[in-house]
Amino acid sequence: MDAPRETSLKRLQAGYRQLFERYPLPMLVVDLATLRLMAANDAAARCYGYTIQQLTGMHLPDIYFEEDHHLLPAYMRLSPKDRSMQRTWRHKGLGGRAIAVELDAEDMELHGLPTRMLLVSELPAAGPVPSTRNVAASHVPDRVQPLDDGFFMLDHEARFSAVNQAACALLQTGQDSLIGKTLWESCPQSESSAFRTQYEAVALHKQAIRFEFYLEARQIWLEVRAFPCSDGVAAYFRDVTTQHEDSRRLQQERERLNAIVNASSEAIITVDTCGRVQTFSPGAERVFGYASAQILGENLSRLMPERFRTGHVQHQAQFAASEEPSRAMALNHVKGLHADGHEMDMEGSISQVTVGHKKVLIATLRDVTERNLADAERQAARAQLSDLARKLMSQEKDLVKRIAQALHDQLGQTTAAIRILHDTMGVLRKGKESREYLRLDLQLGKLIDQATRQVRMVLIDLHPPLLDEHGLAAALDNELRSRALSQKAMNFVLNVPPEVLEYRWPSAVEYGAFMIAREAIENALRHSQATVVTVNLGGDTRRIELEIADNGQGIAPAAGTKPGHLGIAGMLERAHSIGGVVSVAPNPGGGTSVGLRWSHVE
Template identity: 40%
Template sequence: MKRAARLTRRSAAHPGSAARAGGADNLHDAHKALAAIVDGASDAVISINGDGLITLFNPAAERIFGHPAALMLGGPMDRLLPVAVRAGHPALISRFAQSGVTQRSMGVGRVQGLRADGRMLELEASISQAVANGQVALTAILRDVTERVAQERLIETARDELAQLNRRLLEQEKQTSRKLAQGLHDELGQTLAALRLHWEAYRGAPGAQRAGMDERITSLVVQANRQIRSVLSDLRPPLLDELGLAAALDNEIRQHHVEKDAAEVGLQTSAEARSQRWSADVEYATFMIAREALINALSHAAAHHIGVRLSGNAAGLELRVEDDGIGMATDTHVGRPGHLGLIGMRERAHAIGAALRIDGALGHGTTITLSWAQEACDAGEAPCAASRRPEGVPREGT
């Protein structure tokens, strides 16, 4: 209301004849109405005079910038501007004042401001100028779009990450197909061709010459079987379908032990988790998350000990991969540009309706926790992939 009073006082300061008094009354009312509009506006309205000093700072400006009008009126705009643009601001203003243009958008329709608490503001802004009593007054109308801009940036980042992830998945699919084709053609194909030759030779050979040939045929059959298994294990994590998550994790950890013995890796599984089977989607996602977390801990953490823990039952499961290594800075928890492991882990968790948490800080190790609950899927609270194990899928020991 202070600003309304200022406008009103100025306009009432020049009384004249009765006619002029009537005109002055009208002007006075118009000023009052204008002041009420400015005070009630949800956008910041800030005016400066020809000397660059603030003459109007409405309540929305107080709320958006966090400065009281009493502090701002009569002073320069500096504290509302990011430090980097302060020096160039007077030149911009005087260029606009001399341009003769009455109204235009500021920046490319958006400028940055500085709040009293140091936070950066994103503002949609337009500026106008008017001359009254020979004095130029420049007025900026500023809308706070900080939240919206932050959301837009998040969406853009998520979109970029998904596009990258998609590219990686396509690349992996290409590599898998190439490997599969190679495995089938170069290995299995050769073995089967040799098997056919040996079998034909065996069939055509007189009984006395068959000795030893049957052994060679048996060994080729064993070799073909091994090659099929090797191709299959590239397509699905070994043991996951046959024996379940706990066994597949155990197998995975053993393989890393052989490859890299710098860190000691331990697996703890509850008895319930060892006999429990979850849907193929949930088991596969959990396995792949564990694999990435394990590889990350082995590659980045310089840990002495890495613990993998699996617990759960039909109602849900929890996987924890914990290391005592160098830890991660909290701003890395969302992932690093161009690195897709953590982002992929989140995507996999999201796809089965599970929650993924990353705990730890620099120097304090890292813990990745995946929590999945059947209930959330049943209640439709989460975007779950097929979360029930289809009928007829064998459990361990059946």
């Protein structure tokens, strides 16, 4: 230690020594092991009539009358809180002079020894000083009257010798009706209960005790603290019914929580910050195949494959050091190890709480092995269906193209030849027709024109004009113009940024997007009662954003998932086949919006 610091410490010690020596009230320091008086101040010397040197050569029993010596061992064993209940004593000064005192005690360490410092307050007494018991009886009532706790003193016959107002209120009786009567007369229930056993432990065996007692007459619980004195028993008591009710409710909540934990199919495990298992629920026993006794005290990492244990310890330490209340474990995917050695797919979370000033981690885990297997099977089936859908869509496109080509090249040419032949025959027979012939000729001409139009419409339906040659934007424009010819009351709008007009995407993607747009337009015309249909096309060379919106009566939010909406189901499947996503939702301002989002994936 450096010199300035040592000098400062010495000054501080000297200051405390002067404070002790000059304190106006008597102060004594007692060695707890030997009861030797290790120090005394000037006020103590004046109080007891001895010199300081004489006092420090004495033992604590030397300042007590012999009849009170048997009380000292019990007093020295009292806790600091309980010592405050036995403060009034009769001490012996020089020449056997009796001194009525109150003691305040504080445990401390002096020169490495456990000691107790006694602060002595001399009580005024008129006439001869009575025994320790009578000193207490004459002074305690005045001190305890203001207390909220009830207080009474009993003599060796268990008669009330002192009682405060709080005690009278709790016992619902007056002081006069208690003083001089036995406890058993005033409270008959106490004689046949555990109260009598506790009383005898204090009165006969000189033990300071604390216990609880149910006062049936008032249906309340009392906490009693009783202390022996030379001539009977001193007791403090208070109503703890509310605490009992709180404790009972807490116990009910604990039992309810235990029932929930025990009934849970999930594994609920609590561990300390080092990972040692503290509780292992019945659900955990079922999930992992271990009995609770086999796991308690073990590290949680025992329940996972060895290859994950090091990482788990690190993540657990990081979580315990954080302020997060909870988080998913391993991104909600954990590997567990069953008692029979097989691995399990698990998902779970970990939380942290503070119990008794100690941090506790709670892991909640569930076995999802079967669910993951089922999910994998569903995903495989979905992949197979998607692959099949893509093949069917591709075959549909090829088949439609071939049919359209056949109609155009064969049936179209045939109807054109019929028209030419019909016109030629009309020229050749001009001037030779009968009226009936002219009527039939006119009808045949109309039928030929109708067949030609129908073939053209079928061709348009089967294969979108301009799609292969000029792309999606041109095909959509042509579609809306064609619709406008037959839907005079409907307003069709196409919005395409200039830079998007020339973009081209994969042929299958353009075809799928066009067919989705056509289906959405058809649905709007048939079901929405709209007056405006707007098509918005955006994106870039690797992305398509297509929206078909109307101002009609709208659609329910979940309608696309209900049976019977095959048009929407078809759009969803087409989008899935090209790797896109379709959304169908009501517009905030009314009507329905159908959206397609597609992005190129390497």
